[in-house]
Amino acid sequence: MTQDTTEASAAASGASATDTFRRSGKLSKVEASQERVNELASALVGAANQIILDKKVSYDEFNALKAWLIKVGEDGEWPLFLDVWLEHSVEEVATEHREGNKGSIEGPYYVPEAPQPADNRTMPTRDDEPGTPLLFQGQVRSTDGSVLPDAKVELWQADAEGFYSQFAPNLPEWNLRGTFTVDEQGNYAIDTIQPAPYQIPTDGACGQLIAAAGWHAWRPAHLHLKVSAPGHELLTAQLYFPGDEHNDDDIASAVKPELMLDIQPAEGQGNQTTYDFVLDPER
Template identity: 55%
Template sequence: MTRTEQSPTAAGSGASATQAFRASQPQGTAESTSPERVSAVVKALLDGVHEAIRTEQVTYTEFQAAKQWLIEVGEGGEWPLLLDVFVEHAVEDVASRTQRGSKGSILGPYYLPDQAKLPAEATLPMRPDEKGTPLVFAGQVRDAAGRPVSGAELDLWHADDEGYYSGFAPHLPEGNLRGVVTADEQGRFEVITIQPAPYQIPTDGPTGKLLEAAGWHPWRPAHLHLIVRAPEHRPITTQLYFEGGQWLDSDVAGATKPELVLNPQPHGDGWLRSEYDFVLEPEN
């Protein structure tokens, strides 16, 4: 199978991301938003669009091109990709202003729920011949007072050594490099996996067309995704990056933060080890 055949398409990734998003949303989320709040947010959004049109003196030709592109985004199922790459980091930044504990980051479009349950010391599910530098990822989950959070869960997933995610690339087995790790009584965990590669978002659809037209690159730096959760605590959704990694300073999704950069150290025989502790605040 060639790399082109392995590569996830924008439409395929969008369909998978849409399905996962719908499955994870509680019923009645939209209905719980008041008309006043809808009016305020939508008006502010439209005011911003109108101001950009006036400032940049957008022509009718450009407006029609934008309309056609938005239609293609919808028809191609790329709204999850587009919103997660270009918008979510701003929403996360606003949310973080009222939160204590560990730094968060975007969820992104490649989360899949209900993965394999694993003990505190575990190896993520992977192929017998999984390529990549072996990585030990370890740490502790504590509460805001510094006490260990017994039995905290770490929902962990990441790309493989070629930048592909299971569930979004046809050649990868289901659940590859995904798992839910349960920390021990002291909130500690130690996970064996591989160091992921940077990857480019799918560029064969309208999102890729926008990147090309704007002269922007499509790359994200290598990272681990995590949702860290425990009863009576606010869950943390975050991403951890790697010091010196390519695209770290120009992430297309704008999601990197200095506090989220790991510094893996040699761990013998070609392995790396990195430690990172999480702090969960009480749930409101």
């Protein structure tokens, strides 16, 4: 059952993330005007040049940057780099208008079309899945308070050792990935396990940057979700566990107070938590 962390290599994770991104349809061309491209590209290049001038970057440092950027591509780590260090700002811009639940980043480990379990309750796991059982339940409503009986809750997560299926070896394809429908009152209940905190892969270019800068590579334990309903905006979120030592210094800067779970002992084995989702109508 125990997997060596070196098995979930940066190269393998990067290749999986890149392949998943390509299959997601997000590569479709953005219809941006020449003025908008000029605005964004000029701002990016201008900011980079200003850093060089302000920080007196040497040719040796410039060449080290070029070598590192090449290595990011060779290691297939652009999805990881962009999702860890930049996506949280993109997500903030994309959802700043919302009145319902706060969202969070999707991250590099999402795989679409996770199957719906036959009982619409039990998260797909191995027969001997390690970890503390967790009952994750709640209700999905609209911002006007009405329940959304046609809502879906898509859940994916790391296992109790910090590994994601399809991004680490020796895990079933859909382990700890599932899609669930709510009942007529908008309620859902999912039996899963508590995930573990984990380090992003550190044997590639991103790990090289982390080591050189003296940063850490840890993400706090979290559940990933996509919650959808007809006529409403898709909510992508990560929910976090109180007491995790990296809630305050998440490498991906994705933790928000509104996303913290309230963990309570379950009546039987393990823990339980209730978290309601409020979705914004489509604009």
